[in-house]
Amino acid sequence: MSAHDLTLLLPLITNLTQHSPLDPDDKDMILALPRLIKRFETGTFPVRQGDITKTCCLVLSGFVCRTRTTGTGSRQILSIHMKGDFVDLQNSFLNEADYNIQAITNATLAFIPKHEVSDLVDKSTGIRQAVWRNILADASISREWLLNVGQRDAYTRVAHMICEVALRQSAAGICNGMICDWPMTQEQFGDATGLTAVHINRMLKSLRDDGLITVTKRTINIMDWDGLKEAADFTEGYLHYFKL
């Protein structure tokens, strides 16, 4: 549980300050948080539903997602998380994880003791604000996903997901221009959007044919951002960034 590398948690600062300003003292306290670093291979579960957690975790590299599963075994990806995201801040305030956390690529996570987080939240108004807003922005994204899955057709839905993931990567500073890593297989993309992998494939083809994107192995290249946004019915307000 080392607290020595004072730059390691910088991505978290980047993330939090997208929603709420932090003063230098707050930043120092955050950077000094004790943490345990662990690597996870694609497909592994850093946390499982029902686990009683003593830590909460934060993405340093790679991509992880939250999932829940139906009784018949279908998996829904509930959210995806990237560098700087607090994946389960919630668990600092509830005892039991109500979803799985699963690595969708190889990923490095920082585990921070719950009580350290809640102490900090109690101590500093600025951090409290930032953490609140982080959780609320997260909930807002959940709602948008529900709207997406419930009301938009497959083509729009797929485009919407691409817009969101691209924009969030851009905000996290892990995207060069309009070319992004695409973290998900088509299978996973399907689980996130409530579609089958086969249909995802067809929709990506349509988006390619329409000149909006090109896709190579694990990269997505947005050829026409405005066109894609239009096709996706995407408006970024729900992400609650106050600067970009």
Add this chain to the structure above:
Amino acid sequence: MSAHDLTLLLPLITNLTQHSPLDPDDKDMILALPRLIKRFETGTFPVRQGDITKTCCLVLSGFVCRTRTTGTGSRQILSIHMKGDFVDLQNSFLNEADYNIQAITNATLAFIPKHEVSDLVDKSTGIRQAVWRNILADASISREWLLNVGQRDAYTRVAHMICEVALRQSAAGICNGMICDWPMTQEQFGDATGLTAVHINRMLKSLRDDGLITVTKRTINIMDWDGLKEAADFTEGYLHYFKL
């Protein structure tokens, strides 16, 4: 903005203590919160997306929902709320409402100034805990809806929604045994589940034919709770009640 009727906010206490205990002082402070009572007719919007809110609101009677709408005008019901529910506690901590609040029946709401809520949250650890958990339970329900809409077929999805609404009404004490008010029209039920009203109708018929429920005008009668739970793939953990 009267603070005189000290029983008016009791449903809120009932709700909060489902997730987190409160000591008597906390309860008194909550009951003493200043509030403005307003009635809303079916279909009206207590709050609209984009509104800058100075209050947050709480259901005293009737049912309201949160909604978001796509660019093409389809409405998704994001959650439904009943007696004792804080509909937009979130707005105490974000400036701008990121969803509409719409009355689905005639409803009475209590509006409480945001700063009164955040003061109370700052002042009392117990209330802070309770409010956190309230918001997190709310987010957990969102996730379950996403799973429901994304992965379950129509029959299961409809059954699941019935289980949740019935159980929550029961927890809120507005349900006699297995007979509940059913707050939604089939149109609204469709908007909540990502289905059409026509298909909701067919699924309700199937559930009737299978002997799980009977439906009269605005009432749903659960004939076989265990059977319905089974058909719905319903497990109540996600509601985060620690007593029932």
Add this chain to the structure above:
DNA sequence: CGCCGACTTGAATTCCTTCAAGTACGGTGG
């Protein structure tokens, strides 16, 4: 080189939607 996982594409099927027509019911006004 060969294998495996991910991607691609076609054809058949299914679930859900759309369209259409009709019923039931509560409220309003003559």
Add this chain to the structure above:
DNA sequence: CCACCGTACTTGAAGGAATTCAAGTCGGCG
């Protein structure tokens, strides 16, 4: 009191979007 009306519910038939099944390609890695 009943005729009228609007809204919600009901049911059938046709159509369409997405799934399922199946077969084949591509590319990375042992």
